[in-house]
């Protein structure tokens with residue numbers, strides 16, 4: 001039966017795809033047909049061989065370009081602009097330090113983040129301290145070091161007043177505001193509410209204090225905000241409150257901090273238009289914010305009063321597309337409903353943002369076969385461990401590598417150490433070198449913090465039960 | 467004749483399908499149409515002949531560069547796919 005001289009054809013996985021006549025393509029524009037095998041000219045496959053899979057890869061070039069684009073967009077439209085790097089978005093030391101080199105201050109929300117910024121050499125005077133809980137020791141350090149403290153609630157006003165008194169120092173503070181922009185859901189749990197009068201009460205309370213001086217207003221209206229009109233409303237409301245609070249108390253507002261929330265080029269679940277068509281550019285956000293500010297501060301400018309510094313705390317839009325996660329297929333199966341599924345060596349333990357994004361998934365090499373609806377599962381023993389619940393991909397084989405992107409925002413901070421080691425993070429530098437910026441975890445990363453009581457150590461005094 | 471695996475689709479429902487050389491499949495019962503790639507087409511034709519996994523593997527190895535274990539795996543997966551779509 002076998003004809004030895006016959007030339008054998010290469011095998012590709014058999015595939016069968018139904019034609020869905022008249023059904024709208026619910027996956028939106030198909031973004032998966034291309035492949036990508038490098039980051040800034042550095043081939044990925046050898047990096048997987050060397051550092052293991054999964055692997056996070058950071059692009060220094062993209063991160064710096066984003067920082068410069070943001071600065072250019074705002075500095076060309078407003079006289080004084082500052083960016084505070086939102087540590088919680090990605091506090092890898094390499095990421096923070098690149099942004100500090102680009103001129104960003106640190107925006108921190110906990111003692112841990114404050115310590116991290118100080119350990120990187122950021123002086124207290126270049127730290128913005130937000131958040132609903134600032135333990136007394138760190139509050140005191142921040143006040144002593146001249147950090148820009150944003151108060152969240154009344155008890156914190158009292159706490160800081162005590163700290164300032166103890167230091168015998170008048171401390172400049174900002175207050176966090178919340179209000180209805182008409183476009184976003186009001187995050188009323190943070191800061192002082194404007195409409196109810198709580199914000200003005202707080203300003204009055206600070207004005208009456210011997211130890212505090214109100215110099216700034218802060219608000220953060222939400223995250224992944226696609227409608228730039230929300231920011232125009234925010235800027236106008238904050239500028240109007242600035243005028244009011246200066247008129248009613250003797251304070252001088254030096255800055256307006258509009259927080260973060262610009263959308264990154266990622267696809268939110270439930271949104272079918274691709275990010276390229278939906279996500280505003282930095283220029284569009286800048287135009288909305290500075291346009292509203294110019295309008296609302298016309299009288300102020302005419303009177304020769306100083307304009308406030310505009311502060312941004314842009315997080316995800318800065319770093320998301322500067323990092324990818326590369327993962328390998330470890331198995332495949334066919335689900336009872338006929339859909340194809342693949343199991344990857346990275347799951348929601350590393351890609352926390354898979355809970356709300358449909359990340360783009362690209363193979364590193366062109367894959368043979370007809371793309372078909374595929375579910376991508378992670379390696380965890382958890383039903384919710386789904387990287388993509390539906391993505392069009394050609395048949396996948398064990399060992400195939402996939403790039404998941406963008407992955408730079410919130411994954412290196414919200415990742416979980418659950419049943420797996422966290423993998424290495426490498427950075428492709430501007431010079432095209434590859435640097436490990438976080439080593440892959442080993443058992444000691446977890447065990448070093450545990451203490452096993454003497455009586456529980458092997459050999460057990462009574463031996464092992466039968 | 468018994469098959470080595472129980473997951474094979476009913477051959478009668480596969481025989482009703484109209485297949486074209488280019489991989490277009492039409493199911494006259496449901497009116498649905500499908501595309502198969504060339505390996506899928508080869509496999510479908512072998513499964514329609516009521517061969518068992520061992521025989522199919524041999525026939526595939528005569529035509530393609532393929533390990534027996536990969537063949538077995540892909541055959542049973544594809545058979546499952548046929549079952550879901552044509553029964």
Ligand SMILES: Cc1ncc(COP(=O)(O)O)c(C=O)c1O
Nearest residue numbers: 086220223260261313314315316
């Ligand atoms: C106070 C504050 N600033 C900045 C950010 C960064 O937000 P984003 O990543 O959406 O830009 C956050 C995120 O939650 C925040 O709470």
